[in-house]
Amino acid sequence: MAIETGTDTVKRGLAQMLKGGVIMDVVTPEHAKIAEEAGACAVMALERVPADIRSAGGVARMSDPDIIVRIMETVSIPVMAKVRIGHFVEAQILESLGVDYIDESEVLTPADETHHINKRDFKVPFVCGCRDLGEALRRIGEGAAMIRTKGEAGTGDIVEAVRHMRAVWDAIRKLQNMPDDELMAEAKNLGAPYELLRETKELGRLPVVNFAAGGVATPADAALMMQLGADGVFVGSGIFKSSDPARRGHAVVQAVTHYNDPAILAEVSRGLGEPMAGLDVRSLPEGERLAPRGW
Amino acid sequence: MTTIGVLALQGDFIEHEAALRRLGVDAREVRTPEELRGLDGLIIPGGESTTFCRLMADFALYEPLRALLAAGVPAWGTCAGMIVLACQAPGLDFPTLEALDIEVLRNAYGRQVQSFEADLDVPALGEQPFHAVFIRAPVVAGAGPGVEVLAGVRDERSGRETPVAVRQGCVLATSFHPELTDDTRFHQYFLEIVRGAGRASSPK
Numbered sequence: 001m002a003i004e005t006g007t008d009t010v011k012r013g014l015a016q017m018l019k020g021g022v023i024m025d026v027v028t029p030e031h032a033k034i035a036e037e038a039g040a041c042a043v044m045a046l047e048r049v050p051a052d053i054r055s056a057g058g059v060a061r062m063s064d065p066d067i068i069v070r071i072m073e074t075v076s077i078p079v080m081a082k083v084r085i086g087h088f089v090e091a092q093i094l095e096s097l098g099v100d101y102i103d104e105s106e107v108l109t110p111a112d113e114t115h116h117i118n119k120r121d122f123k124v125p126f127v128c129g130c131r132d133l134g135e136a137l138r139r140i141g142e143g144a145a146m147i148r149t150k151g152e153a154g155t156g157d158i159v160e161a162v163r164h165m166r167a168v169w170d171a172i173r174k175l176q177n178m179p180d181d182e183l184m185a186e187a188k189n190l191g192a193p194y195e196l197l198r199e200t201k202e203l204g205r206l207p208v209v210n211f212a213a214g215g216v217a218t219p220a221d222a223a224l225m226m227q228l229g230a231d232g233v234f235v236g237s238g239i240f241k242s243s244d245p246a247r248r249g250h251a252v253v254q255a256v257t258h259y260n261d262p263a264i265l266a267e268v269s270r271g272l273g274e275p276m277a278g279l280d281v282r283s284l285p286e287g288e289r290l291a292p293r294g295w
Numbered sequence: 296m297t298t299i300g301v302l303a304l305q306g307d308f309i310e311h312e313a314a315l316r317r318l319g320v321d322a323r324e325v326r327t328p329e330e331l332r333g334l335d336g337l338i339i340p341g342g343e344s345t346t347f348c349r350l351m352a353d354f355a356l357y358e359p360l361r362a363l364l365a366a367g368v369p370a371w372g373t374c375a376g377m378i379v380l381a382c383q384a385p386g387l388d389f390p391t392l393e394a395l396d397i398e399v400l401r402n403a404y405g406r407q408v409q410s411f412e413a414d415l416d417v418p419a420l421g422e423q424p425f426h427a428v429f430i431r432a433p434v435v436a437g438a439g440p441g442v443e444v445l446a447g448v449r450d451e452r453s454g455r456e457t458p459v460a461v462r463q464g465c466v467l468a469t470s471f472h473p474e475l476t477d478d479t480r481f482h483q484y485f486l487e488i489v490r491g492a493g494r495a496s497s498p499k
């Protein structure tokens with residue numbers, strides 16, 4: 001029997017299985033277990049959550065493989081891990097560890113300011129961040145099998161994730177009303193591969209799964225992103241920087257499933273304790289913003 | 296009109312709904328016990344089995360789902376759905392629905408880099424092979440006497456065939472994801488089970 005691995009279908013397929021779910025940042029095996037019990041559909045293994053990366057400063061890199069492996073041994077749900085933008089050797093290392101998904105992430109300090117990783121060289125699938133449709137399609141062109149909004153990680157401020165999700169859908173709606181003879185000019189305008197733009201127009205959505213990320217701190221934030229058209233939600237600092245991570249994580253999971261039911265959202269939002277301390281994105285100096293990393 | 300419920304707690308339920316609608320069948324997303332009423336069949340999609348079970352417990356779905364299955368309403372589980380329907384799923388920290396007399400081995404092929412596509416012989420669907428997509432897939436490690444094997448994957452080294460599609464009465468389970476391809480023969484096969492069950496229980 002002929003068996004094919006590492007195809008676009010299996011790479012994109014795992015993201016399809018994660019839809020309607022919550023992917024949580026975890027820094028220890030104990031966190032990973034809490035996340036799994038709370039109902040997370042996957043975890044992102046890293047050394048420090050984005051809020052701590054932000055306050056620590058310096059260069060943020062791929063995590064110690066030891067942490068990633070211990071987390072992989074602890075949970076049965078998929079385990080993701082982050083590499084620096086353009087750092088294909090960090091990606092080779094994560095692939096050899098057997099992680100289920102790689103996030104080529106602006107949360108870490110970029111290794112290359114011009115080129116992202118050629119993700120088609122890998123059997124392991126990649127997720128990449130975007131701020132608009134052009135950026136999403138450039139990453140898919142490089143082989144990304146899943147997209148997420150960048151938002152502004154580590155702030156607990158949802159405003160940038162909303163901006164990015166709306167930007168993607170606005171551009172798709174515009175595309176759907178555009179005659180085909182204007183598509184090439186639009187591809188040039190967005191800096192997007194023409195064929196992917198055409199496919200997006202036909203589908204009326206991105207050709208891969210699109211999650212929300214960067215600033216989700218409450219069940220209401222998560223449901224907001226779902227109602228704005230996200231396929232699922234990443235929560236970084238929002239869970240393990242809050243006063244009761246198990247409870248809050250569980251509530252966010254329930255909110256993503258029942259994102260259209262305000263009565264259930266009200267119920268699950270009750271008595272969750274203190275959310276993470278937030279950081280107003282407008283107060284951040286330009287140099288401390290993570291979303292402009294990559295292009 | 297036939298109405299098929301698709302458990303929509305998490306996972307790729309939209310893909311199943313799309314396949315059902317292509318076949319002219321009404322698909323209903325199920326997230327609460329009320330949404331189980333009046334269904335002719337139920338699909339449990341792909342996704343994460345621990346997430347499904349957590350949310351089934353949270354929203355009081357275990358008992359009504361068990362009652363639905365006990366009443367003989369046909370059900371089909373794909374991948375995580377197979378795990379949830381199985382009688383035994385070692386390593387899962389939650390109870391299953393115990394509707395299918397099999398033991399499943401979760402993530403049997405290893406991690407995501409071992410996920411694969413392959414053409415399967417499925418005699419019940421006719422001569423043409425079925426192109427199957429396996430994603431961190433479970434397999435059937437053991438099956439009771441009432442369980443019919445519809446398809447298997449042969450291990451080239453051992454020559455042994457592992458069941459990946461099984462049926463027991465009106466309960467169907469596949470390790471792979473027919474909803475990720477354009478081939479609707481498995482969905483049609485399930486709808487035939489649903490129609491057969493409808494005729495059997497109809498008072499006419």
